[in-house]
C-alpha cells in the first residue's frame with residue numbers, strides 16, 4: 001500500500017481526479033490536496049458534491065493571480081504539505097498552473113511523480129498550458145497517456161520507459177456519471193430547451209479571452225447564427241466580455257458555469273458544440289456530438305482526424321460556414337480508450353512498482369534525498 005498525494009486545483013482536474021481517487025483508494029492511502037486555483041462554488045465545490053469526491057485533506061486556498069505569482073504561491077504552500085506528509089508518490093494531472101507547481105514541488109523534494117494526461121501537445125508555446133505540460137512531462141517519473149499521439153510526442157522528446165497508454169479518465173468519469181446525470185439533472189427543463197434544438201458553446205482559453213479581436217469574431221459569429229445558443233460562461237470569459245462591452249443577440253443564452261451533471265446533459269442533447277475547451281472537445285466526441293473547435297490547433301488531433309471535430313479558429317466566416325455545413329461520419333473509433341483508464345492507472349501503480357523504476361517509493365525517496373548523488377542510483381537498485 002502506497003501513500004499517494006493527489007493534486008487538483010482547476011475544474012477539469014476535479015473531473016479527472018474523481019475516478020482516479022476511487023480506483024486508488026481501493027489499495028492505497030490517498031491524500032487529496034486542492035490548490036484553490038478555482039474556488040467559486042460552481043467552479044469547484046459543485047464537482048466535489050456531484051462526483052462524490054472526498055473532501056480535500058488540504059485546501060491551499062491560493063486563489064487567482066498572475067501566472068508567476070500563482071505558480072510560486074502553490075509551490076511554496078505545497079512544499080509544507082509534502083514535507084509533513086512524506087508521500088510515496090505525487091500525482092498531477094493535465095496542464096494547469098496547479099499541475100506545474102505540483103510536479104515541481106515534489107521533484108525538488110525527490111518525491112516520485114506521475115503525470116496523468118501526459119504527452120499532449122499543441123506545439124504553441126504561447127499557451128500557458130503548453131509550458132506547463134512540457135515541464136511536467138520532462139520531470140515526471142511516470143507518464144499516463146490518453147492518446148497514442150501523446151505516446152509519440154513523449155517518444156520524440158526521449159521519454160519512453162515510463163510511459164503507459166491508459167486512455168482518458170474523463171471517459172471513465174462520463175460513463176460512471178451519465179446514468180446519474182440523466183436521472184438528476186433538470187437543466188433542459190429549467191432552461192426550456194428541446195433536445196437537438198440548440199447549440200452549446202464554451203470559451204475560456206486565454207488565447208481567445210485575452211485577445212479582443214478573436215473574442216469579437218467569436219461573438220459576431222454567435223450573434224449571426226439562427227438558433228438558440230446556450231453559453232455557460234467561465235468567469236474569465238464573463239470578465240473579458242464585460243471589458244469588451246460585447247452585445248449578445250437574444251438567441252444567445254449566457255448562463256453561469258453549470259455543474260458536471262448539467263453540463264453532461266447540455267452536451268448530450270446539443271445539436272452542435274462549439275468550444276475551446278480540451279475536456280469539452282473530448283466529451284463531444286464521446287457523446288457523438290459534432291464539435292467545432294474555436295482554436296487554430298488542438299491537442300486532441302484524433303477527434304479531427306476521424307472527422308468528428310473541425311478546427312474553425314476565431315474567424316466568424318469559418319465558424320458560420322461550419323455551423324451548418326459540418327457533418328461527421330458514422331465511424332467513431334475508440335481513440336481514447338475504453339473508459340477504464342483509472343483502474344489501469346491504479347493497476348500500473350500496484351503491479352508495476354518494480355518494472356518502471358519506482359521500486360519501493362519510500363526507499364527511492366530516502367535514497368534520492370541522500371547527500372551524495374552517487375549513492376542514490378545504487379540504493380534504488382537494491
Ligand code: UD1
Nearest residue numbers: 010011012037038039040043064095096097128129235236
Ligand atoms: C485554468 C487553466 C486552464 C484550464 C482552465 C479550466 C492555467 C494556466 N490554466 O484556466 O488550462 O483549461 O483552468 O477551467 O492553469 N476565476 C473566478 N473564479 C474561480 C476561478 C477563476 O472568478 O473560481 C476567474 C479569475 O478572475 C481568474 C480567472 O478566472 O483570474 C482565470 O482563472 P485561472 O485559474 O487563472 O485560469 P483559467 O482561465 O481558469
Ligand code: UDP
Nearest residue numbers: 011012015232257258259260263277278279
Ligand atoms: N464543465 C462543466 N461546466 C461548465 C463547463 C465545463 O461541468 O460550465 C466541465 C466539462 O464538462 C469538462 C470540464 O468541465 O468535464 C472541462 O473543463 P474546462 O473546459 O474548464 O477546462 P479544459 O478541459 O479546457 O482544461
